[in-house]
Amino acid sequence: MAEYLVEFAETCVAVRYQPGRVSDFLELLFADLRARAALPVVEVLDISDPDPEGRYTIANAGGAPVFHGPLGIECAAVLYDQVISHLLWEKNHGVALHAAAVARQGGAILLPGKSGSGKSSVAAWLTAGGFSYLTDELIFLPDDGSGRAIPFPRPLCLKAGTAELITAMLPEPAQDQVLRDELGAVVPHRLLNPAFTPASPAPYLLLFPTYRHGASFHAEPISGARAAAMLMACDVNARNLPDHGFRQLTALARSIPAWHMTYGGFAGLDAVLPLLGQD
Amino acid sequence: MDTTKRVVPAPGYLLERIDQEVVVYHPTRTTSLYLNETGALIWEMCDGARTTADIIGILTELYPESRQEIGAQVEAMIMRLEENKIVELQA
Numbered sequence A: 001m002a003e004y005l006v007e008f009a010e011t012c013v014a015v016r017y018q019p020g021r022v023s024d025f026l027e028l029l030f031a032d033l034r035a036r037a038a039l040p041v042v043e044v045l046d047i048s049d050p051d052p053e054g055r056y057t058i059a060n061a062g063g064a065p066v067f068h069g070p071l072g073i074e075c076a077a078v079l080y081d082q083v084i085s086h087l088l089w090e091k092n093h094g095v096a097l098h099a100a101a102v103a104r105q106g107g108a109i110l111l112p113g114k115s116g117s118g119k120s121s122v123a124a125w126l127t128a129g130g131f132s133y134l135t136d137e138l139i140f141l142p143d144d145g146s147g148r149a150i151p152f153p154r155p156l157c158l159k160a161g162t163a164e165l166i167t168a169m170l171p172e173p174a175q176d177q178v179l180r181d182e183l184g185a186v187v188p189h190r191l192l193n194p195a196f197t198p199a200s201p202a203p204y205l206l207l208f209p210t211y212r213h214g215a216s217f218h219a220e221p222i223s224g225a226r227a228a229a230m231l232m233a234c235d236v237n238a239r240n241l242p243d244h245g246f247r248q249l250t251a252l253a254r255s256i257p258a259w260h261m262t263y264g265g266f267a268g269l270d271a272v273l274p275l276l277g278q279d
Numbered sequence B: 001m002d003t004t005k006r007v008v009p010a011p012g013y014l015l016e017r018i019d020q021e022v023v024v025y026h027p028t029r030t031t032s033l034y035l036n037e038t039g040a041l042i043w044e045m046c047d048g049a050r051t052t053a054d055i056i057g058i059l060t061e062l063y064p065e066s067r068q069e070i071g072a073q074v075e076a077m078i079m080r081l082e083e084n085k086i087v088e089l090q091a
Helices: A021-033 A073-088 A119-128 A160-167 A172-177 A224-232 A246-255 A269-276 B037-045 B052-062 B064-083
Strands: A002-008 A011-017 A041-047 A056-059 A065-069 A094-104 A107-112 A132-135 A138-142 A156-159 A179-181 A184-187 A202-211 A218-222 A258-263 B006-009 B014-018 B021-026 B031-035 B087-090
Touching: A002 A021, A002 A073, A011 A021, A011 A073, A021 A073, A041 A073, A056 A073, A065 A073, A073 A156, A073 A179, A073 A184, A094 A119, A094 A246, A107 A119, A119 A132, A119 A156, A119 A160, A119 A202, A119 A269, A132 A138, A156 A160, A160 A184, A202 A224, A202 A246, A202 A269, A218 A224, A218 A269, A224 A246, A224 A258, A224 B014, A224 B021, A224 B031, A246 B014, A246 B021, A258 A269, B021 B037, B031 B037, B031 B064, B037 B052, B037 B064, B052 B064, B064 B087
Parallel strands: A011 A041, A107 A202, A202 A258
Antiparallel strands: A002 A011, A041 A056, A056 A065, A094 A107, A094 A132, A094 A138, A156 A184, A179 A184, A218 A258, B006 B087, B014 B021, B021 B031
């Protein structure tokens, strides 16, 4: 068995597998998170050989299966859920936030939101527009006073409707590098913006997206108290922290401006750029 | 709503003021609550001694031009605080 080590914020999960198709699959999902140094492993996941129908089984360290099926979008989603859950299981030196993020001129724009809020789509659109990609899913804010936002730089994971819009932006040769099926697509972020340097910049703006089908673009500033309440709803590792991360997140909301935007598609989204400091 | 009951702060929640507003988090319920300036003002008056009627009276004196709306606003806010376990109503 080979072992693929996934690292995030100094914590590591191992995925064991038989080299072959799974190697490419793991490299697509975790290339920017692959551990480069030895770190303590908090969990081991096993991916089986395929059965005659080409279905793989993912099992946790106890041997319990958590997925059985082909190497498609559902498999990717389960693997991300498992890996992230174990990476954060005991993380208690900062707040993990359900947020996408992009960077501009050395500062991070955080896009906090629950699943379905449209944060991945906005992150994809901004990345294609020249912003530096950080993540579409998860940010860790260590409580070390550094102010850094450590991203989980996975590829963009897009649901079916958005996936079509985003992949339509890609040149034909790049289409082969996208994993897609009827559920959506996993799009390597370098296809949207090849300039990528791993970074953990300090946030300078909070932008809470809400996707609503057919809605026109609208954005409004929101107060620090409202932003803090909204951030608490995106706190992933609250149970590990004595105050559930409340003081840290209210301090963040107090320190940088926050906006809420509603959008119904990419048309008109240009209007968000001045808020981000870009004309 | 019985406006003669005292509005008593409940234990166990975390609170931060940001500018003139308030954000409250209840770790047991894992819910957060945002109070705008008006909500924060009403919350500040929930000191355990005042009743809902007292709070309505004070605010009506302060803002006589809003006399019509104040009663309903205060009752709605205190019910919201009670639902979120930020205050308790006691006889």
